[in-house]
Amino acid sequence: xxxxxxxxxxxxxxxxxxxxxxxxxxxxxxxxxxxxxxxxxxxxxxxxxxxxxxxxxxxxxxxxxxxxxxxxxxxxxxxxxxxxxxxxxxxxxxxxxxxxxxxxxxxxxxxxxxxxxxxxxxxxxxxxxxxxxxxxxxxxxxxxxxxxxxxxxxxxxxxxxxxxxxxxxxxxxxxxxxxxxxxxxxxxxxxxxxxxxxxxxxxxxxxxxxxxxxxxxxxxxxxxxxxxxxxxxxxxxxxxxxxxxxxxxxxxxxxxxxxxxxxxxxxxxxxxxxxxxxxxxx
Amino acid sequence: xxxxxxxxxxxxxxxxxxxxxxxxxxxxxxxxxxxxxxxxxxxxxxxxxxxxxxxxxxxxxxxxxxxxxxxxxxxxxxxxxxxxxxxxxxxxxxxxxxxxxxxxxxxxxxxxxxxxxxxxxxxxxxxxxxxxxxxxxxxxxxxxxxxxxxxxxxxxxxxxxxxxxxxxxxxxxxxxxxxxxxxxxxxxxxxxxxxxxxxxxxxxxxxxxxxxxxxxxxxxxxxxxxxxxxxxxxxxxxxxxxxxxxxxxxxxxxxxxxxxxxxxxxxxxxxxxxxxxxxxxxxxxxx
Numbered sequence: 001x002x003x004x005x006x007x008x009x010x011x012x013x014x015x016x017x018x019x020x021x022x023x024x025x026x027x028x029x030x031x032x033x034x035x036x037x038x039x040x041x042x043x044x045x046x047x048x049x050x051x052x053x054x055x056x057x058x059x060x061x062x063x064x065x066x067x068x069x070x071x072x073x074x075x076x077x078x079x080x081x082x083x084x085x086x087x088x089x090x091x092x093x094x095x096x097x098x099x100x101x102x103x104x105x106x107x108x109x110x111x112x113x114x115x116x117x118x119x120x121x122x123x124x125x126x127x128x129x130x131x132x133x134x135x136x137x138x139x140x141x142x143x144x145x146x147x148x149x150x151x152x153x154x155x156x157x158x159x160x161x162x163x164x165x166x167x168x169x170x171x172x173x174x175x176x177x178x179x180x181x182x183x184x185x186x187x188x189x190x191x192x193x194x195x196x197x198x199x200x201x202x203x204x205x206x207x208x209x210x211x212x213x214x215x216x217x218x219x220x221x222x223x224x225x226x227x228x229x230x231x232x233x234x235x236x237x238x239x240x241x242x243x244x245x246x247x248x249x250x251x252x253x254x255x256x257x258x259x260x261x262x263x264x265x266x267x268x269x270x271x272x273x274x275x276x277x278x279x280x281x282x
Numbered sequence: 283x284x285x286x287x288x289x290x291x292x293x294x295x296x297x298x299x300x301x302x303x304x305x306x307x308x309x310x311x312x313x314x315x316x317x318x319x320x321x322x323x324x325x326x327x328x329x330x331x332x333x334x335x336x337x338x339x340x341x342x343x344x345x346x347x348x349x350x351x352x353x354x355x356x357x358x359x360x361x362x363x364x365x366x367x368x369x370x371x372x373x374x375x376x377x378x379x380x381x382x383x384x385x386x387x388x389x390x391x392x393x394x395x396x397x398x399x400x401x402x403x404x405x406x407x408x409x410x411x412x413x414x415x416x417x418x419x420x421x422x423x424x425x426x427x428x429x430x431x432x433x434x435x436x437x438x439x440x441x442x443x444x445x446x447x448x449x450x451x452x453x454x455x456x457x458x459x460x461x462x463x464x465x466x467x468x469x470x471x472x473x474x475x476x477x478x479x480x481x482x483x484x485x486x487x488x489x490x491x492x493x494x495x496x497x498x499x500x501x502x503x504x505x506x507x508x509x510x511x512x513x514x515x516x517x518x519x520x521x522x523x524x525x526x527x528x529x530x531x532x533x534x535x536x537x538x539x540x541x542x543x544x545x546x547x548x549x550x551x552x553x554x555x556x557x558x559x560x561x562x563x564x565x566x567x568x569x
Contacts, residue, residue: 007475018371019382025444026385030392032410033400048413097291114559119299121498121555123505125524126548129531129540130302133309153298156291214393216508221532235395246403253396264391268384 037062037250062251075234082144082230086151086212087205090159098163099189119157124217132221142224150218155208166200203270206263213260231256309541333542350522354503357442364443365450373458390448398512401441434518441513450495457491494562501554505547523547
């Protein structure tokens with residue numbers, strides 16, 4: 001055997017083992033989460049290694065309890081409200097903003113794209129202290145709209161950047177034809193640009209939804225009254241309660257994860273394309 | 283027109299990012315406590331360096347800095363290597379490849395509260411991992427992975443790379459798919475082995491994306507709060523600088539000291555950003 005075929009053979013083995021390793025690594029925590037939420041804690045505590053689903057052991061009790069007795073319905077509604085509002089506003093503002101950057105000429109374009117990058121890299125913890133002080137002073141702290149405002153600031157730059165790189169790839173001739181036929185700019189955007197950009201807009205919407213739905217730091221710092229808690233904040237509240245079992249917490253974790261996961265599985269194709277378009281070269 | 287359409291986003295970003303940053307500057311140089319905030323006649327306050335003195339002489343500043351660097355370097359490098367490995371695997375063709383590619387992104391998109399709690403239970407001394415290791419007689423005694431030095435730091439780094447390798451994976455894979463096939467064909471004609479192809483074609487082609495990811499992830503990990511706070515609560519040698527910001531702000535109600543600490547973090551961020559603009563961006567634009 002020569003070097004070539006030895007290497008090929010060895011790499012094939014590595015490849016197979018590596019694939020199994022990564023699949024296990026990614027899938028196991030989520031599988032475990034599901035089992036731990038469905039199996040009574042006693043069974044899992046007696047034998048932590050028995051992770052099979054046997055139908056007679058499974059119970060939805062934890063889900064019922066967390067939903068009805070721990071106000072998860074209200075946390076869920078708050079999270080849905082915050083995320084939906086953030087998505088709607090981000091998509092609207094980002095479409096208009098990105099269109100402007102891509103098509104209209106104005107001074108300071110280079111500066112603008114650079115500031116977008118800076119803000120993209122801006123980590124949340126750096127603005128946490130001043131925002132905390134600011135919101136406390138203006139009474140926006142225990143308010144879901146205060147959160148929406150922060151999520152908008154966090155997602156808009158990336159959203160504009162993603163849509164901008166997509167708009168640039170659209171041929172301008174179509175829009176020019178529309179303009180010549182007497183459409184206004186806004187009509188061109190709504191009749192021509194937006195329909196052509198639906199995949200990119202879907203990816204922006206999904207990205208924004210994930211940021212808003214998953215966000216932890218600001219929800220945790222700012223929300224004080226349980227009636228306003230989002231899911232992230234609500235789980236912390238439940239976890240602080242010493243009477244809460246592992247099973248209950250895992251049911252909560254499953255409930256938080258499912259909406260993001262479902263949306264991701266539906267729109268995955270768009271998201272991957274949107275995230276990597278331009279970003280690799282940016 | 284341009285003003286009208288760019289107005290709302292600019293306004294929001296200015297008021298939520300730029301203005302708070304400037305205010306943070308002011309807070310860092312003044313003695314401000316949480317309770318004063320509402321009724322504070324802030325224009326009457328005198329500037330002071332006390333916040334910085336407090337932060338720099340705080341008993342665990344240096345351990346925190348060390349923990350931050352360890353966590354950041356470890357988490358960044360491991361996540362990058364895992365991302366590279368996963369991308370190399372998914373790049374070759376096999377059945378179910380699309381499915382696997384999507385699945386690999388799930389740790390990154392799942393809510394941090396959910397995955398951190400799941401991992402806390404999995405790594406618990408009475409959890410499934412210890413049961414497995416004890417059962418296989420690899421260990422004689424259970425280890426408290428999240429509450430014991432140096433295991434807590436190792437676990438945190440492992441968690442960090444588990445959660446963020448998908449980000450690297452995604453970008454490396456996109457770059458891999460853009461490498462022209464002719465390079466490999468030419469190498470095959472010259473009799474290059476698979477490993478030679480990897481080291482002399484693939485890696486040089488990936489250099490730029492790897493450098494970019496390294497810097498980006500380093501920056502983000504350096505300033506990461508959620509993951510550390512949720513996984514180890516900053517115990518057992520994992521009290522990083524961002525946790526200290528939180529401790530000043532919530533633990534001591536000392537807004538000024540928190541702001542000073544955040545400003546120091548921001549200084550580090552500025553340094554990384556300058557590096558990015560000076561070295562990585564020009565090369566990226568060249569390509």
